[in-house]
Amino acid sequence: MPPNNANERQPLLNGHHRPQNEDQDSEPQILSFSPKDPSNPLNWPLSSKYLQTALITLIALSCPMASSITAPAASNIQASFPGSTQKQIILGQAVFVMMLGLGPLFLAPMSETFGRRPVFLICLGVFTILQIPTGLAPNVGTFVAMRALAGFFFGSVGVANGGGTISDVFERRERARVLGVYLVGPLLGPTIGPLLGGLIVGGTGSWRWLFLLTGGLAGLATVVGYFCLFETRAVTLLLERKRALERENPGKRYVVEGTTDQGLLEKIKGNSTRAVKILTTQPIVSTMSLYQALVFSSMYSLYSQYTSIWSAPPYEFSKKQIGLTYLGPAVGFIICAVFIVLFIDKVYSALAERNGDEGQPEYRLPMANVGAVFLPISLFWFGWAVEKNAPWPVPVLATMLFGASQVSIFNCVQTYYIDAYETNAASALAAGAFLRSVVGGIVPLFVSGMFEQLGYGWGMSVFGFLSVLLMPAPAVFYWTGRRVRERFPFKG
Template sequence: MEVIMSSSTVNDENESTSIYNPDQLELQNIQREVTRQLSKSLTNEEISHYEVELLENDIENISKRISYYRKWLITIILSITSVVVTMLSSCWSMASEKIIEHFGISREVSVLGISLYIWGLGVGPLFLSPISEFYGRKLTYIFGLSLCSCFQILSAFSPNIGGLLFGRFMSGFFGSAFLSVAGGTVTDIFQKNEIGVAMTVFSLAPFIGPALGPVISVFVVENIYFRWIFYILLITSGLMILLIILIVPETYKPVLLIKKAKRIRNETKDDKYFAPLEIALKEQSVWKNSLYGSKRPFTLLIYDRMMFILCFYTGLLLAIIYLFFVALPYIFRTVFKFSPYGQGLSFLGLLIGSIIGALPSQYFQSLYNIQSAKIGKLKPEFRLYPLLIGSFVVPIGLFIFAWTSYSNIHWIAPMIGCSIFSAGVALAFQGIFGYTADAYRLYAASGMACNSIMRSTMAGIFPLFGLQMYEKLGANWGSCLLALLTVVMIPFPFIFYKIGEKLRSKSPYTWSMD
C-alpha cells in the first residue's frame, strides 16, 4: 500500500489550501525567483504587464474547458493506472513459490522481489518529482510509465534472478513518478465543490492495488504460468500509457502558462511576454534541482523529531502491511490448511478494510472546517482526528487477528481482524498526510518525501524477516508482537494533538497558520 496521497481542498474565508499540493508552493518559489531575475532588466510595471496569467476564458485553462464527464474519465484512468503500479508490488507474493522452484533460489532471495520494488517506489519520487515541476505532469506520466514498462519487460523475460530483481527495482523507481504527481491532476481539474468524491476514489486506488495483486496473481500462477502475471500487468501498463497520451491533458499551471506565453508572442509578435517557468528553465538545472531536492527530506528527518516519529509510525504500519504479503499465505496454509486459491483470497480482508477506512475522509474534512471556523484559524492539529481513531483501531485489528488464528476457530475471524487493521491503517495515513502537509506547509514536498523514504525503507525490510519470525513465534505470538509495537505508538498522536502547536513553534520547518 505504497501511497502518495493528495486530498480534497479546504475552504477558509481568506484562502484555500490542499492537503498535499506542493506544486502551488513550487509555483510561488518560481515566481519569486523570476521576479528577482527580471528586476535587473525590467521595471515592476513591465514585469506586471508582460508576465502572463491564466484567465478563466483562456484556451489553455483546461479545467474550465473540459466537460465534467471528461474529468471523471481522466480520474478513472489515473486511478486504474495507480492500481496497476501498486499491484506490481504485491503480485509477487503468490508467485514466490513458483519463482523459488524455477530459479532454484532461497526464500530470502525471493522476498527481495517485494522489497526491491518497494524501495524503488520510495526512492523514485526524490529524483523524479522535480521533472514534473519543470516539464509538467503529462510528460512525467509518459516518461515514468514508459520506463516502468521497459523494466517490466526485463522482469517478465529475464532468464536469471539477477535481471528479474533489477527489473523489479527499476520498475518501482520509475512507476513512482506516476504516484507522486497523479493526485495533482485531480486537484487541477475539479472545482472545490466537486473534488470530494473524485479524490476519495483516487485515494482508494493505491490501497486497492496491493491488496488486489495477490488475489489476481494466484489464479494466474496456478492456472497458467508465473510469468503471465508480469505479462498481464505489462500489457495493462502499455494500455494505460496509450490512454494517458490520448485522453489525459496537461493540467500543471506553470506549463499551461508557457503555452499561453508562446501563443501571445506569436499573436503580438512581441517577445517580451513570458511565463515564470520559462525563466526558471533557463536559470535552473533540472538534474541539479533533483539532487538538491533529495537532500532536503533527509535534513528534515534528522533535525525534526516530530516529523521523525510521524514517518516512523507510517513506516511501521506499511511495513506490517507488506509483511502480511509473506505472512498471510503462511498462516492460512499452515493453520487453516487453505489451498493456494484460498491463500490468495485471504487478502480480501485487507482490501475491504482499506476501502472502509478511506470512506470517512469527507467527514473528517468537514470536521476540520468546523473546528477551524470555531477558533477562527486553520490549525494542523485538527487534521489528526482520523489518526487518533486509527491508532486504536490498528492494534485492535492485530490482536483479533493474532488470537483468532487457531485451527478450531473459523477462518473468517482472522480475516475480520485483517480488515479492522487495514481500516485503521487507512485512517492513520489520512491523519498523518494531512497533518504533514498543513504543519510543514512550505516544506510539504520534503515532508512527504521523507515520509516516503522512511515508510518504503521499513516496508522493504520487514518482509525479509517476517516469515522467519512467524516460524519461530507462531501465528499467534508473531501477530501479537506486531500489535504490541502499535500499542506503544498510541500516545504520540494524542501528544501531538495536545501540544503540537507548541512543538511546531520550536521547529524551523513548520508553518504557522495564525
C-alpha cells in the first residue's frame, strides 16, 4: 500500500472564509495537499519513492529491449519465413521503434488525465500477451503487425510515463540523480536486447525463444506492478479524495485546482494534442529532440548492421560472439550513467550558487556537452576502424565511447525537459520520444544501401558530420534557453 495517514480524506485547504449561512454548501471547497501531508507523493518515505523508481526502470528496460532483441537473429527469422526479404525483417524492428514514439503522444496525456497506475498496468498486461502471437507468428506479415501493435500504446508506456512518475515523487533538486538511474533503462534496453538475443539464438538456434524472454520480463513487471506500483499523480489522488468526500458529505461541493468539468472525449481530444503542441511550438524541444533523433537513428542503424559487420571477414564472429560485441556500448552506458548520477546535481547546485538563484533548467545541460563531443568522435572512429579492417578491440572501444555519448546527451536533455516543462513533464518527454523514435525507426530501413554504396567509413561519417552540425546545441541553449522559453511560453 502507498503511504497513508488517518486524515487522508479530510480537506486540507479551504477556499476563503465564509459566513455560516444557508449558502455555505453552494460554495466549493478547494482541495490541495498541505506542505507536510504524507499522502502527497512528494512527501512519501524514500523507500516508497525508490520502489517506484525501481519498478518504472524495470519497465523502461524490458519494453524497449524488445525493439532490438531480434537484430542478431535477422537471418534466422528470414529463413523461417519463405519468400521474405531482409528489409521486411528490419521492418519488424523499425515499426516497433516508430510505435514507441507514437504511443507516448496518447499515453502521456492519458496518464495526466486518468492517473499513472492504470495506464501502466493495462499497457504492460497487453504487451505481455502480445509477445505470444509474435513468437508464434506463421508468416512475416503477422510478425511485423504484432511488432507494430506491441510497440504502439503498450510497449511505449515506460517511455511515456516514467519521467512523469519521477517528477511526481521527487522535488526538482532531488530528481536529476534519480532520473539518471531511470534513463539507463530505455537506453540500455536496446543494447542489452541484442546481447541477450545473440546468446539465446546462438544457444538454441531458434529466434522464437526471444519472445518468451520479453514476455516473461513484461509479465513479471505487470505482476509486481499490480502489488507495488502506486498512483503518484497528485491531481489524481486529490480527485479520489474529492469523490470520497462527496460520498461522505452529500450536498457539499469540492474542487481540485487544475481540473475541469470537460467530458471524457473532450479531455482525450485536448490532452492528446498537448505533446504535439510542445514539439511544434517550443524551439528548444524541437531542436533537442532532433538531436536525440540523430542519436537514435545512429544507434539503430549501427545495430541493424552489426551482424553483417561482425560475421564478415576479418572478424567472422559466431552468433554468441556477435551478441557479446554489444557489451561495448553497454559498458559505456553504465560508466557514463554512474558519472552523471554522481555529478549532475552537484553541477546544478554549483551553477545556482554561482549565479545567486535557486536554479534554472538550463543548469542541467553542461554535462551534455561531453556527449556532444564524444558522439562524432565515436562515429568516425567506428566507421573507419571497420572500413580499414582494424583488430576487433579497436571498433569495440569506439562503441564504448558511443554508449557514453548517448547517455550524456539523453539523460541531460530529458532532465532539462522535466525541469523546463514541469507541469506537463510527461507530454514534453512524449514530444521528444515521438521525433527520435520515428526517425530512429525509419532511417535503418535505408542505411544498408548507403553502406553498400559508400562503405562503412564514409557511411558512418554521414552520421558523424550531422552530429558535428548539432554539437553546439547544448551549449547554445545553456546560454540562451531561458530567453527562448520566455519568448515562446507554452500555454497548453
